[in-house]
Amino acid sequence: MSHFAHSVTLPLRRLFVACALLGMTAGAQAATTLETVKANSAIRIGYANESPFAYTETNGNVTGESPEIAKIIFARMGINKVDGVLTEWGSLIPGLRAGRFDVIAAGMYITPARCKQVIFTDPHYQLPDALLVEKGNPKKLHSYEDIAKNPDVKLAIMAGTVNLQYARDSGVKDSQILQVPDTTAQLQAVRAGRADAAVGTQLTMKGLASKGGEKVMAETDFKDDPSHIGYGALAFRPEDKDLRDAVNAELKKWLGTEDHLKTVAPFGFDKDNITTKTAAELCGQ
Numbered sequence: 001m002s003h004f005a006h007s008v009t010l011p012l013r014r015l016f017v018a019c020a021l022l023g024m025t026a027g028a029q030a031a032t033t034l035e036t037v038k039a040n041s042a043i044r045i046g047y048a049n050e051s052p053f054a055y056t057e058t059n060g061n062v063t064g065e066s067p068e069i070a071k072i073i074f075a076r077m078g079i080n081k082v083d084g085v086l087t088e089w090g091s092l093i094p095g096l097r098a099g100r101f102d103v104i105a106a107g108m109y110i111t112p113a114r115c116k117q118v119i120f121t122d123p124h125y126q127l128p129d130a131l132l133v134e135k136g137n138p139k140k141l142h143s144y145e146d147i148a149k150n151p152d153v154k155l156a157i158m159a160g161t162v163n164l165q166y167a168r169d170s171g172v173k174d175s176q177i178l179q180v181p182d183t184t185a186q187l188q189a190v191r192a193g194r195a196d197a198a199v200g201t202q203l204t205m206k207g208l209a210s211k212g213g214e215k216v217m218a219e220t221d222f223k224d225d226p227s228h229i230g231y232g233a234l235a236f237r238p239e240d241k242d243l244r245d246a247v248n249a250e251l252k253k254w255l256g257t258e259d260h261l262k263t264v265a266p267f268g269f270d271k272d273n274i275t276t277k278t279a280a281e282l283c284g285q
Contacts, residue, residue: 033102034243037074042081044101045070048089052203052267053107053232056086065267069124070105070234072263073250093117096237103243104235115283119238121248123231123282124255125264126275129163130202131219132190132209141197143223144170154178156186156195163199166228187212201230203268220272231275231282 037043047054047067054064062084071082085101092104096118110120131141139153140146147153148171155172157163159179167177178195180186186198187208198205202220209218236244254260256274264273 032242033237033240034246037079037102037243038077040081041079042083043074043079043103044083044085045103045105046085046087046092046095046101047104047106048087048092050089050107052269054105056084062086064107065125065264065269066105066107066232066234068263068267069251069260070103072259073247073254076250076254077246093235096235099237102236102240103247107232108235109230110233110279110282112282112284114235115279117238118235119241119244120233120235120279120283121244121251122278123233123275124251125232125269125273126277127201127203127230127232127273128220128222129166129199129224129228130205130222132186132198132200132205132212132216133196133219134190134193135215135217137217137219139196141219142221144172144199145223147176147197148172151176153197154189154195156180156189156198158183158186158200161200162228166225167199183208187216191215202272206268231277233279 031039045062045067047062047064049055052065054062054066057063067082067084074080074082085095087095087100089106092106092108093114095101096104104118107125108114110123114120133139133141139150141153144167147155147167151173154176155167156178157167157180159181164177164179168174178189180189183200183204186195186200189195190198191212198208202218205218206220209216234247256271261271264270
C-alpha cells in the first residue's frame with residue numbers, strides 16, 4: 001500500500017514541478033519589452049550614421065539629436081544603459097522587427113508607408129527647408145514661386161534631392177536651376193554669385209551659412225508646401241505599444257523645456273523645430 005502511494009506521489013510531484021516550470025516559462029514569455037528593459041535597466045537603440053540625427057563619434061560614442069533624446073527619456077524611465085546598434089538605413093525597420101534592437105533612434109521621418117510597419121512616438125522635431133542667400137536677401141526670395149517669378153534668378157540644388165522636383169512643380173524652369181554635387185558646391189555657388197540662392201533642409205542651410213562668412217545667410221522665412229516638411233520620431237515594434245506610450249508620456253513633459261533645447265542645440269536644432277503635430281495625424285489615421 002505504501003509502495004503504491006509512493007509510486008503515485010513521485011509522478012505527481014514531477015508533474016507539479018513540470019507545471020511550475022511551465023508557469024515560469026509562460027510568465028517569462030508574457031513579459032513585455034517595456035517590463036524587460038525596465039527590469040534590466042538597459043535598452044538597445046538602432047541608428048544609422050547620419051549627422052546630426054545619429055552617428056558614431058571617433059571615440060565610439062553614439063550621439064546625435066535622436067540618441068541624446070533617447071538617453072535622457074530612458075533615464076527618466078529608470079533605464080540607464082542605452083546600447084547603440086549601428087545599422088544601414090534600409091535595415092533599420094527590418095532590424096527592429098527582427099528584435100536586433102528595441103527602438104529606432106535615427107531621426108526617422110514619420111510617413112504613412114512606415115506607419116504600416118512600425119509605431120512612432122509623436123515627432124520630436126519638424127524640419128522644413130530653407131534658402132541660403134546673399135546677406136540681406138536682396139532679391140527677396142521666400143519661396144519657390146518667388147524664384148519662378150523672376151527668370152533671372154538662379155537656384156543651386158544638390159543633385160539627387162527631392163528639391164529638384166519641388167522646384168519644377170512650383171514653376172522654376174530648368175534654365176534657372178544649377179545642379180551641383182554637394183552642399184559645399186551650393187555654398188560656393190551662392191558665395192561666388194553663380195546662384196542667387198541654394199535650397200535644402202533648414203539645418204543644412206544654417207550650417208552652410210555659419211561656414212560661409214559675412215557674404216551669406218540662411219533665410220528660414222521660406223514658404224513651402226506643408227507636405228515637404230519632415231517630422232522625426234522614435235520608432236517601435238507594433239506589439240510594443242506600452243513602451244511607445246510610456247516614452248511618449250515622458251517626451252510630452254520634456255519637449256520644449258530648457259533642458260531639451262540645451263540637449264539639441266549642439267546638433268543645430270532650436271525652438272523653431274518644435275512641433276505640435278502627432279504621429280496619428282502624420283500617419284493619416
